[in-house]
Amino acid sequence: MTNLVSRRQVPSPATIWRRMSAPVAANPFGTLFTLGLAYLAFRLGTRIIDWAVVDATWVASDRTGCDPNGACWAFVVSRLPQFAFGFYPEAQRWRAWIVLIAPPVLLILAMAPDFRGRLKVVVTGFGLYPFVAFLLLAGGVTGLEPVPSDKWGGLLLTMLVGTSAFVLSFPLAIMLALGRLSKLPAIRILSAGCIELWRGMPLVAILFMSVIMLPLFLPPGIETPRVGLAMTGITLYSSAYLAEILRGGLQSVGRGQTEAAGALGFGYWTTQGYVVMPQALRAVLPGIVNSAIALFKDSTYVMVVGLFDFLNIVTAGLSDARWLGLATEGYIFVGLVYWSFCFALSQVSARLERDADRVQSLRRLGAGSQR
Numbered sequence: 001m002t003n004l005v006s007r008r009q010v011p012s013p014a015t016i017w018r019r020m021s022a023p024v025a026a027n028p029f030g031t032l033f034t035l036g037l038a039y040l041a042f043r044l045g046t047r048i049i050d051w052a053v054v055d056a057t058w059v060a061s062d063r064t065g066c067d068p069n070g071a072c073w074a075f076v077v078s079r080l081p082q083f084a085f086g087f088y089p090e091a092q093r094w095r096a097w098i099v100l101i102a103p104p105v106l107l108i109l110a111m112a113p114d115f116r117g118r119l120k121v122v123v124t125g126f127g128l129y130p131f132v133a134f135l136l137l138a139g140g141v142t143g144l145e146p147v148p149s150d151k152w153g154g155l156l157l158t159m160l161v162g163t164s165a166f167v168l169s170f171p172l173a174i175m176l177a178l179g180r181l182s183k184l185p186a187i188r189i190l191s192a193g194c195i196e197l198w199r200g201m202p203l204v205a206i207l208f209m210s211v212i213m214l215p216l217f218l219p220p221g222i223e224t225p226r227v228g229l230a231m232t233g234i235t236l237y238s239s240a241y242l243a244e245i246l247r248g249g250l251q252s253v254g255r256g257q258t259e260a261a262g263a264l265g266f267g268y269w270t271t272q273g274y275v276v277m278p279q280a281l282r283a284v285l286p287g288i289v290n291s292a293i294a295l296f297k298d299s300t301y302v303m304v305v306g307l308f309d310f311l312n313i314v315t316a317g318l319s320d321a322r323w324l325g326l327a328t329e330g331y332i333f334v335g336l337v338y339w340s341f342c343f344a345l346s347q348v349s350a351r352l353e354r355d356a357d358r359v360q361s362l363r364r365l366g367a368g369s370q371r
């Protein structure tokens with residue numbers, strides 16, 4: 001009996017070979033194709049590692065000190081402060097550091113283990129970010145040394161424009177979405193007109209109109225920073241797209257929810273704030289995060305109106321005679337930074353969805369136990 005059991009637990013070599021060769025015999029072309037892709041990925045991966053890590057140069061005064069067979073990351077390392085802060089004064093960069101790391105810190109907090117008031121802290125932090133960031137960077141009225149907006153640049157400007165435009169566009173998008181679903185014809189037509197107007201125009205045209213044409217219509221003597229004008233255009237552009245996402249969420253909530261709230265004596269705004277809007281936001285959370293990711297990448301369009309955002313300042317650094325011909329390293333660095341932030345946003349969205357699903361499951365279990 002013992003020998004019989006051991007024979008059943010340990011397959012013979014012939015059985016192992018037959019099991020391994022069965023998929024190959026069933027689909028030889030697919031197996032060869034998979035092996036070919038694996039070999040190609042191995043060869044390509046080893047070449048990339050050799051170029052990016054093994055033969056790479058990390059410290060050099062110019063491109064002549066770099067190994068021609070590897071990446072010249074010395075270009076990125078030597079100009080990293082400018083890529084991060086633009087032309088912001090070095091003595092005041094502690095203010096820029098706060099503005100730069102605040103959004104990543106809030107995202108990390110959003111992904112942290114759940115604790116009481118975590119979501120409220122994150123929402124409040126992002127809600128105050130645009131105003132606190134402008135006060136810190138501009139200075140003057142806060143007792144800090146004034147720094148003109150033309151000194152802001154690099155990743156600092158990208159983070160400021162992308163985060164602030166999305167935060168400011170969110171309440172405007174909610175009002176537009178509610179207005180488009182309003183029963184009052186005037187409000188519904190006005191909201192639909194605003195949404196279709198800003199959605200139907202390319203972002204480049206909006207930036208040109210807001211930065212170049214809008215100051216022509218302002219009274220003489222009024223000077224508006226170019227960063228503020230660009231952010232206004234991006235905010236209006238983002239709010240139009242976000243409003244349509246939110247409208248889909250609002251329409252997914254059944255009429256029975258609003259009728260039940262009305263029967264309990266809730267007013268319009270109370271019903272929207274406590275009954276309809278939480279369910280609508282939960283339903284379209286992936287779309288909201290996708291809009292935030294797209295807006296963060298679209299912030300690079302500010303380069304067409306002369307602002308030195310992250311991409312533009314790296315491109316400008318490539319024109320330096322000491323680092324000519326290193327566009328590959330510069331753009332790979334830009335791509336990795338953008339990918340890291342967008343990946344973090346996607347992970348936050350997945351975490352929030354899991355939390356929402358867990359809450360829904362607990363509510364269903366509680367309702368089932370009561371029955």
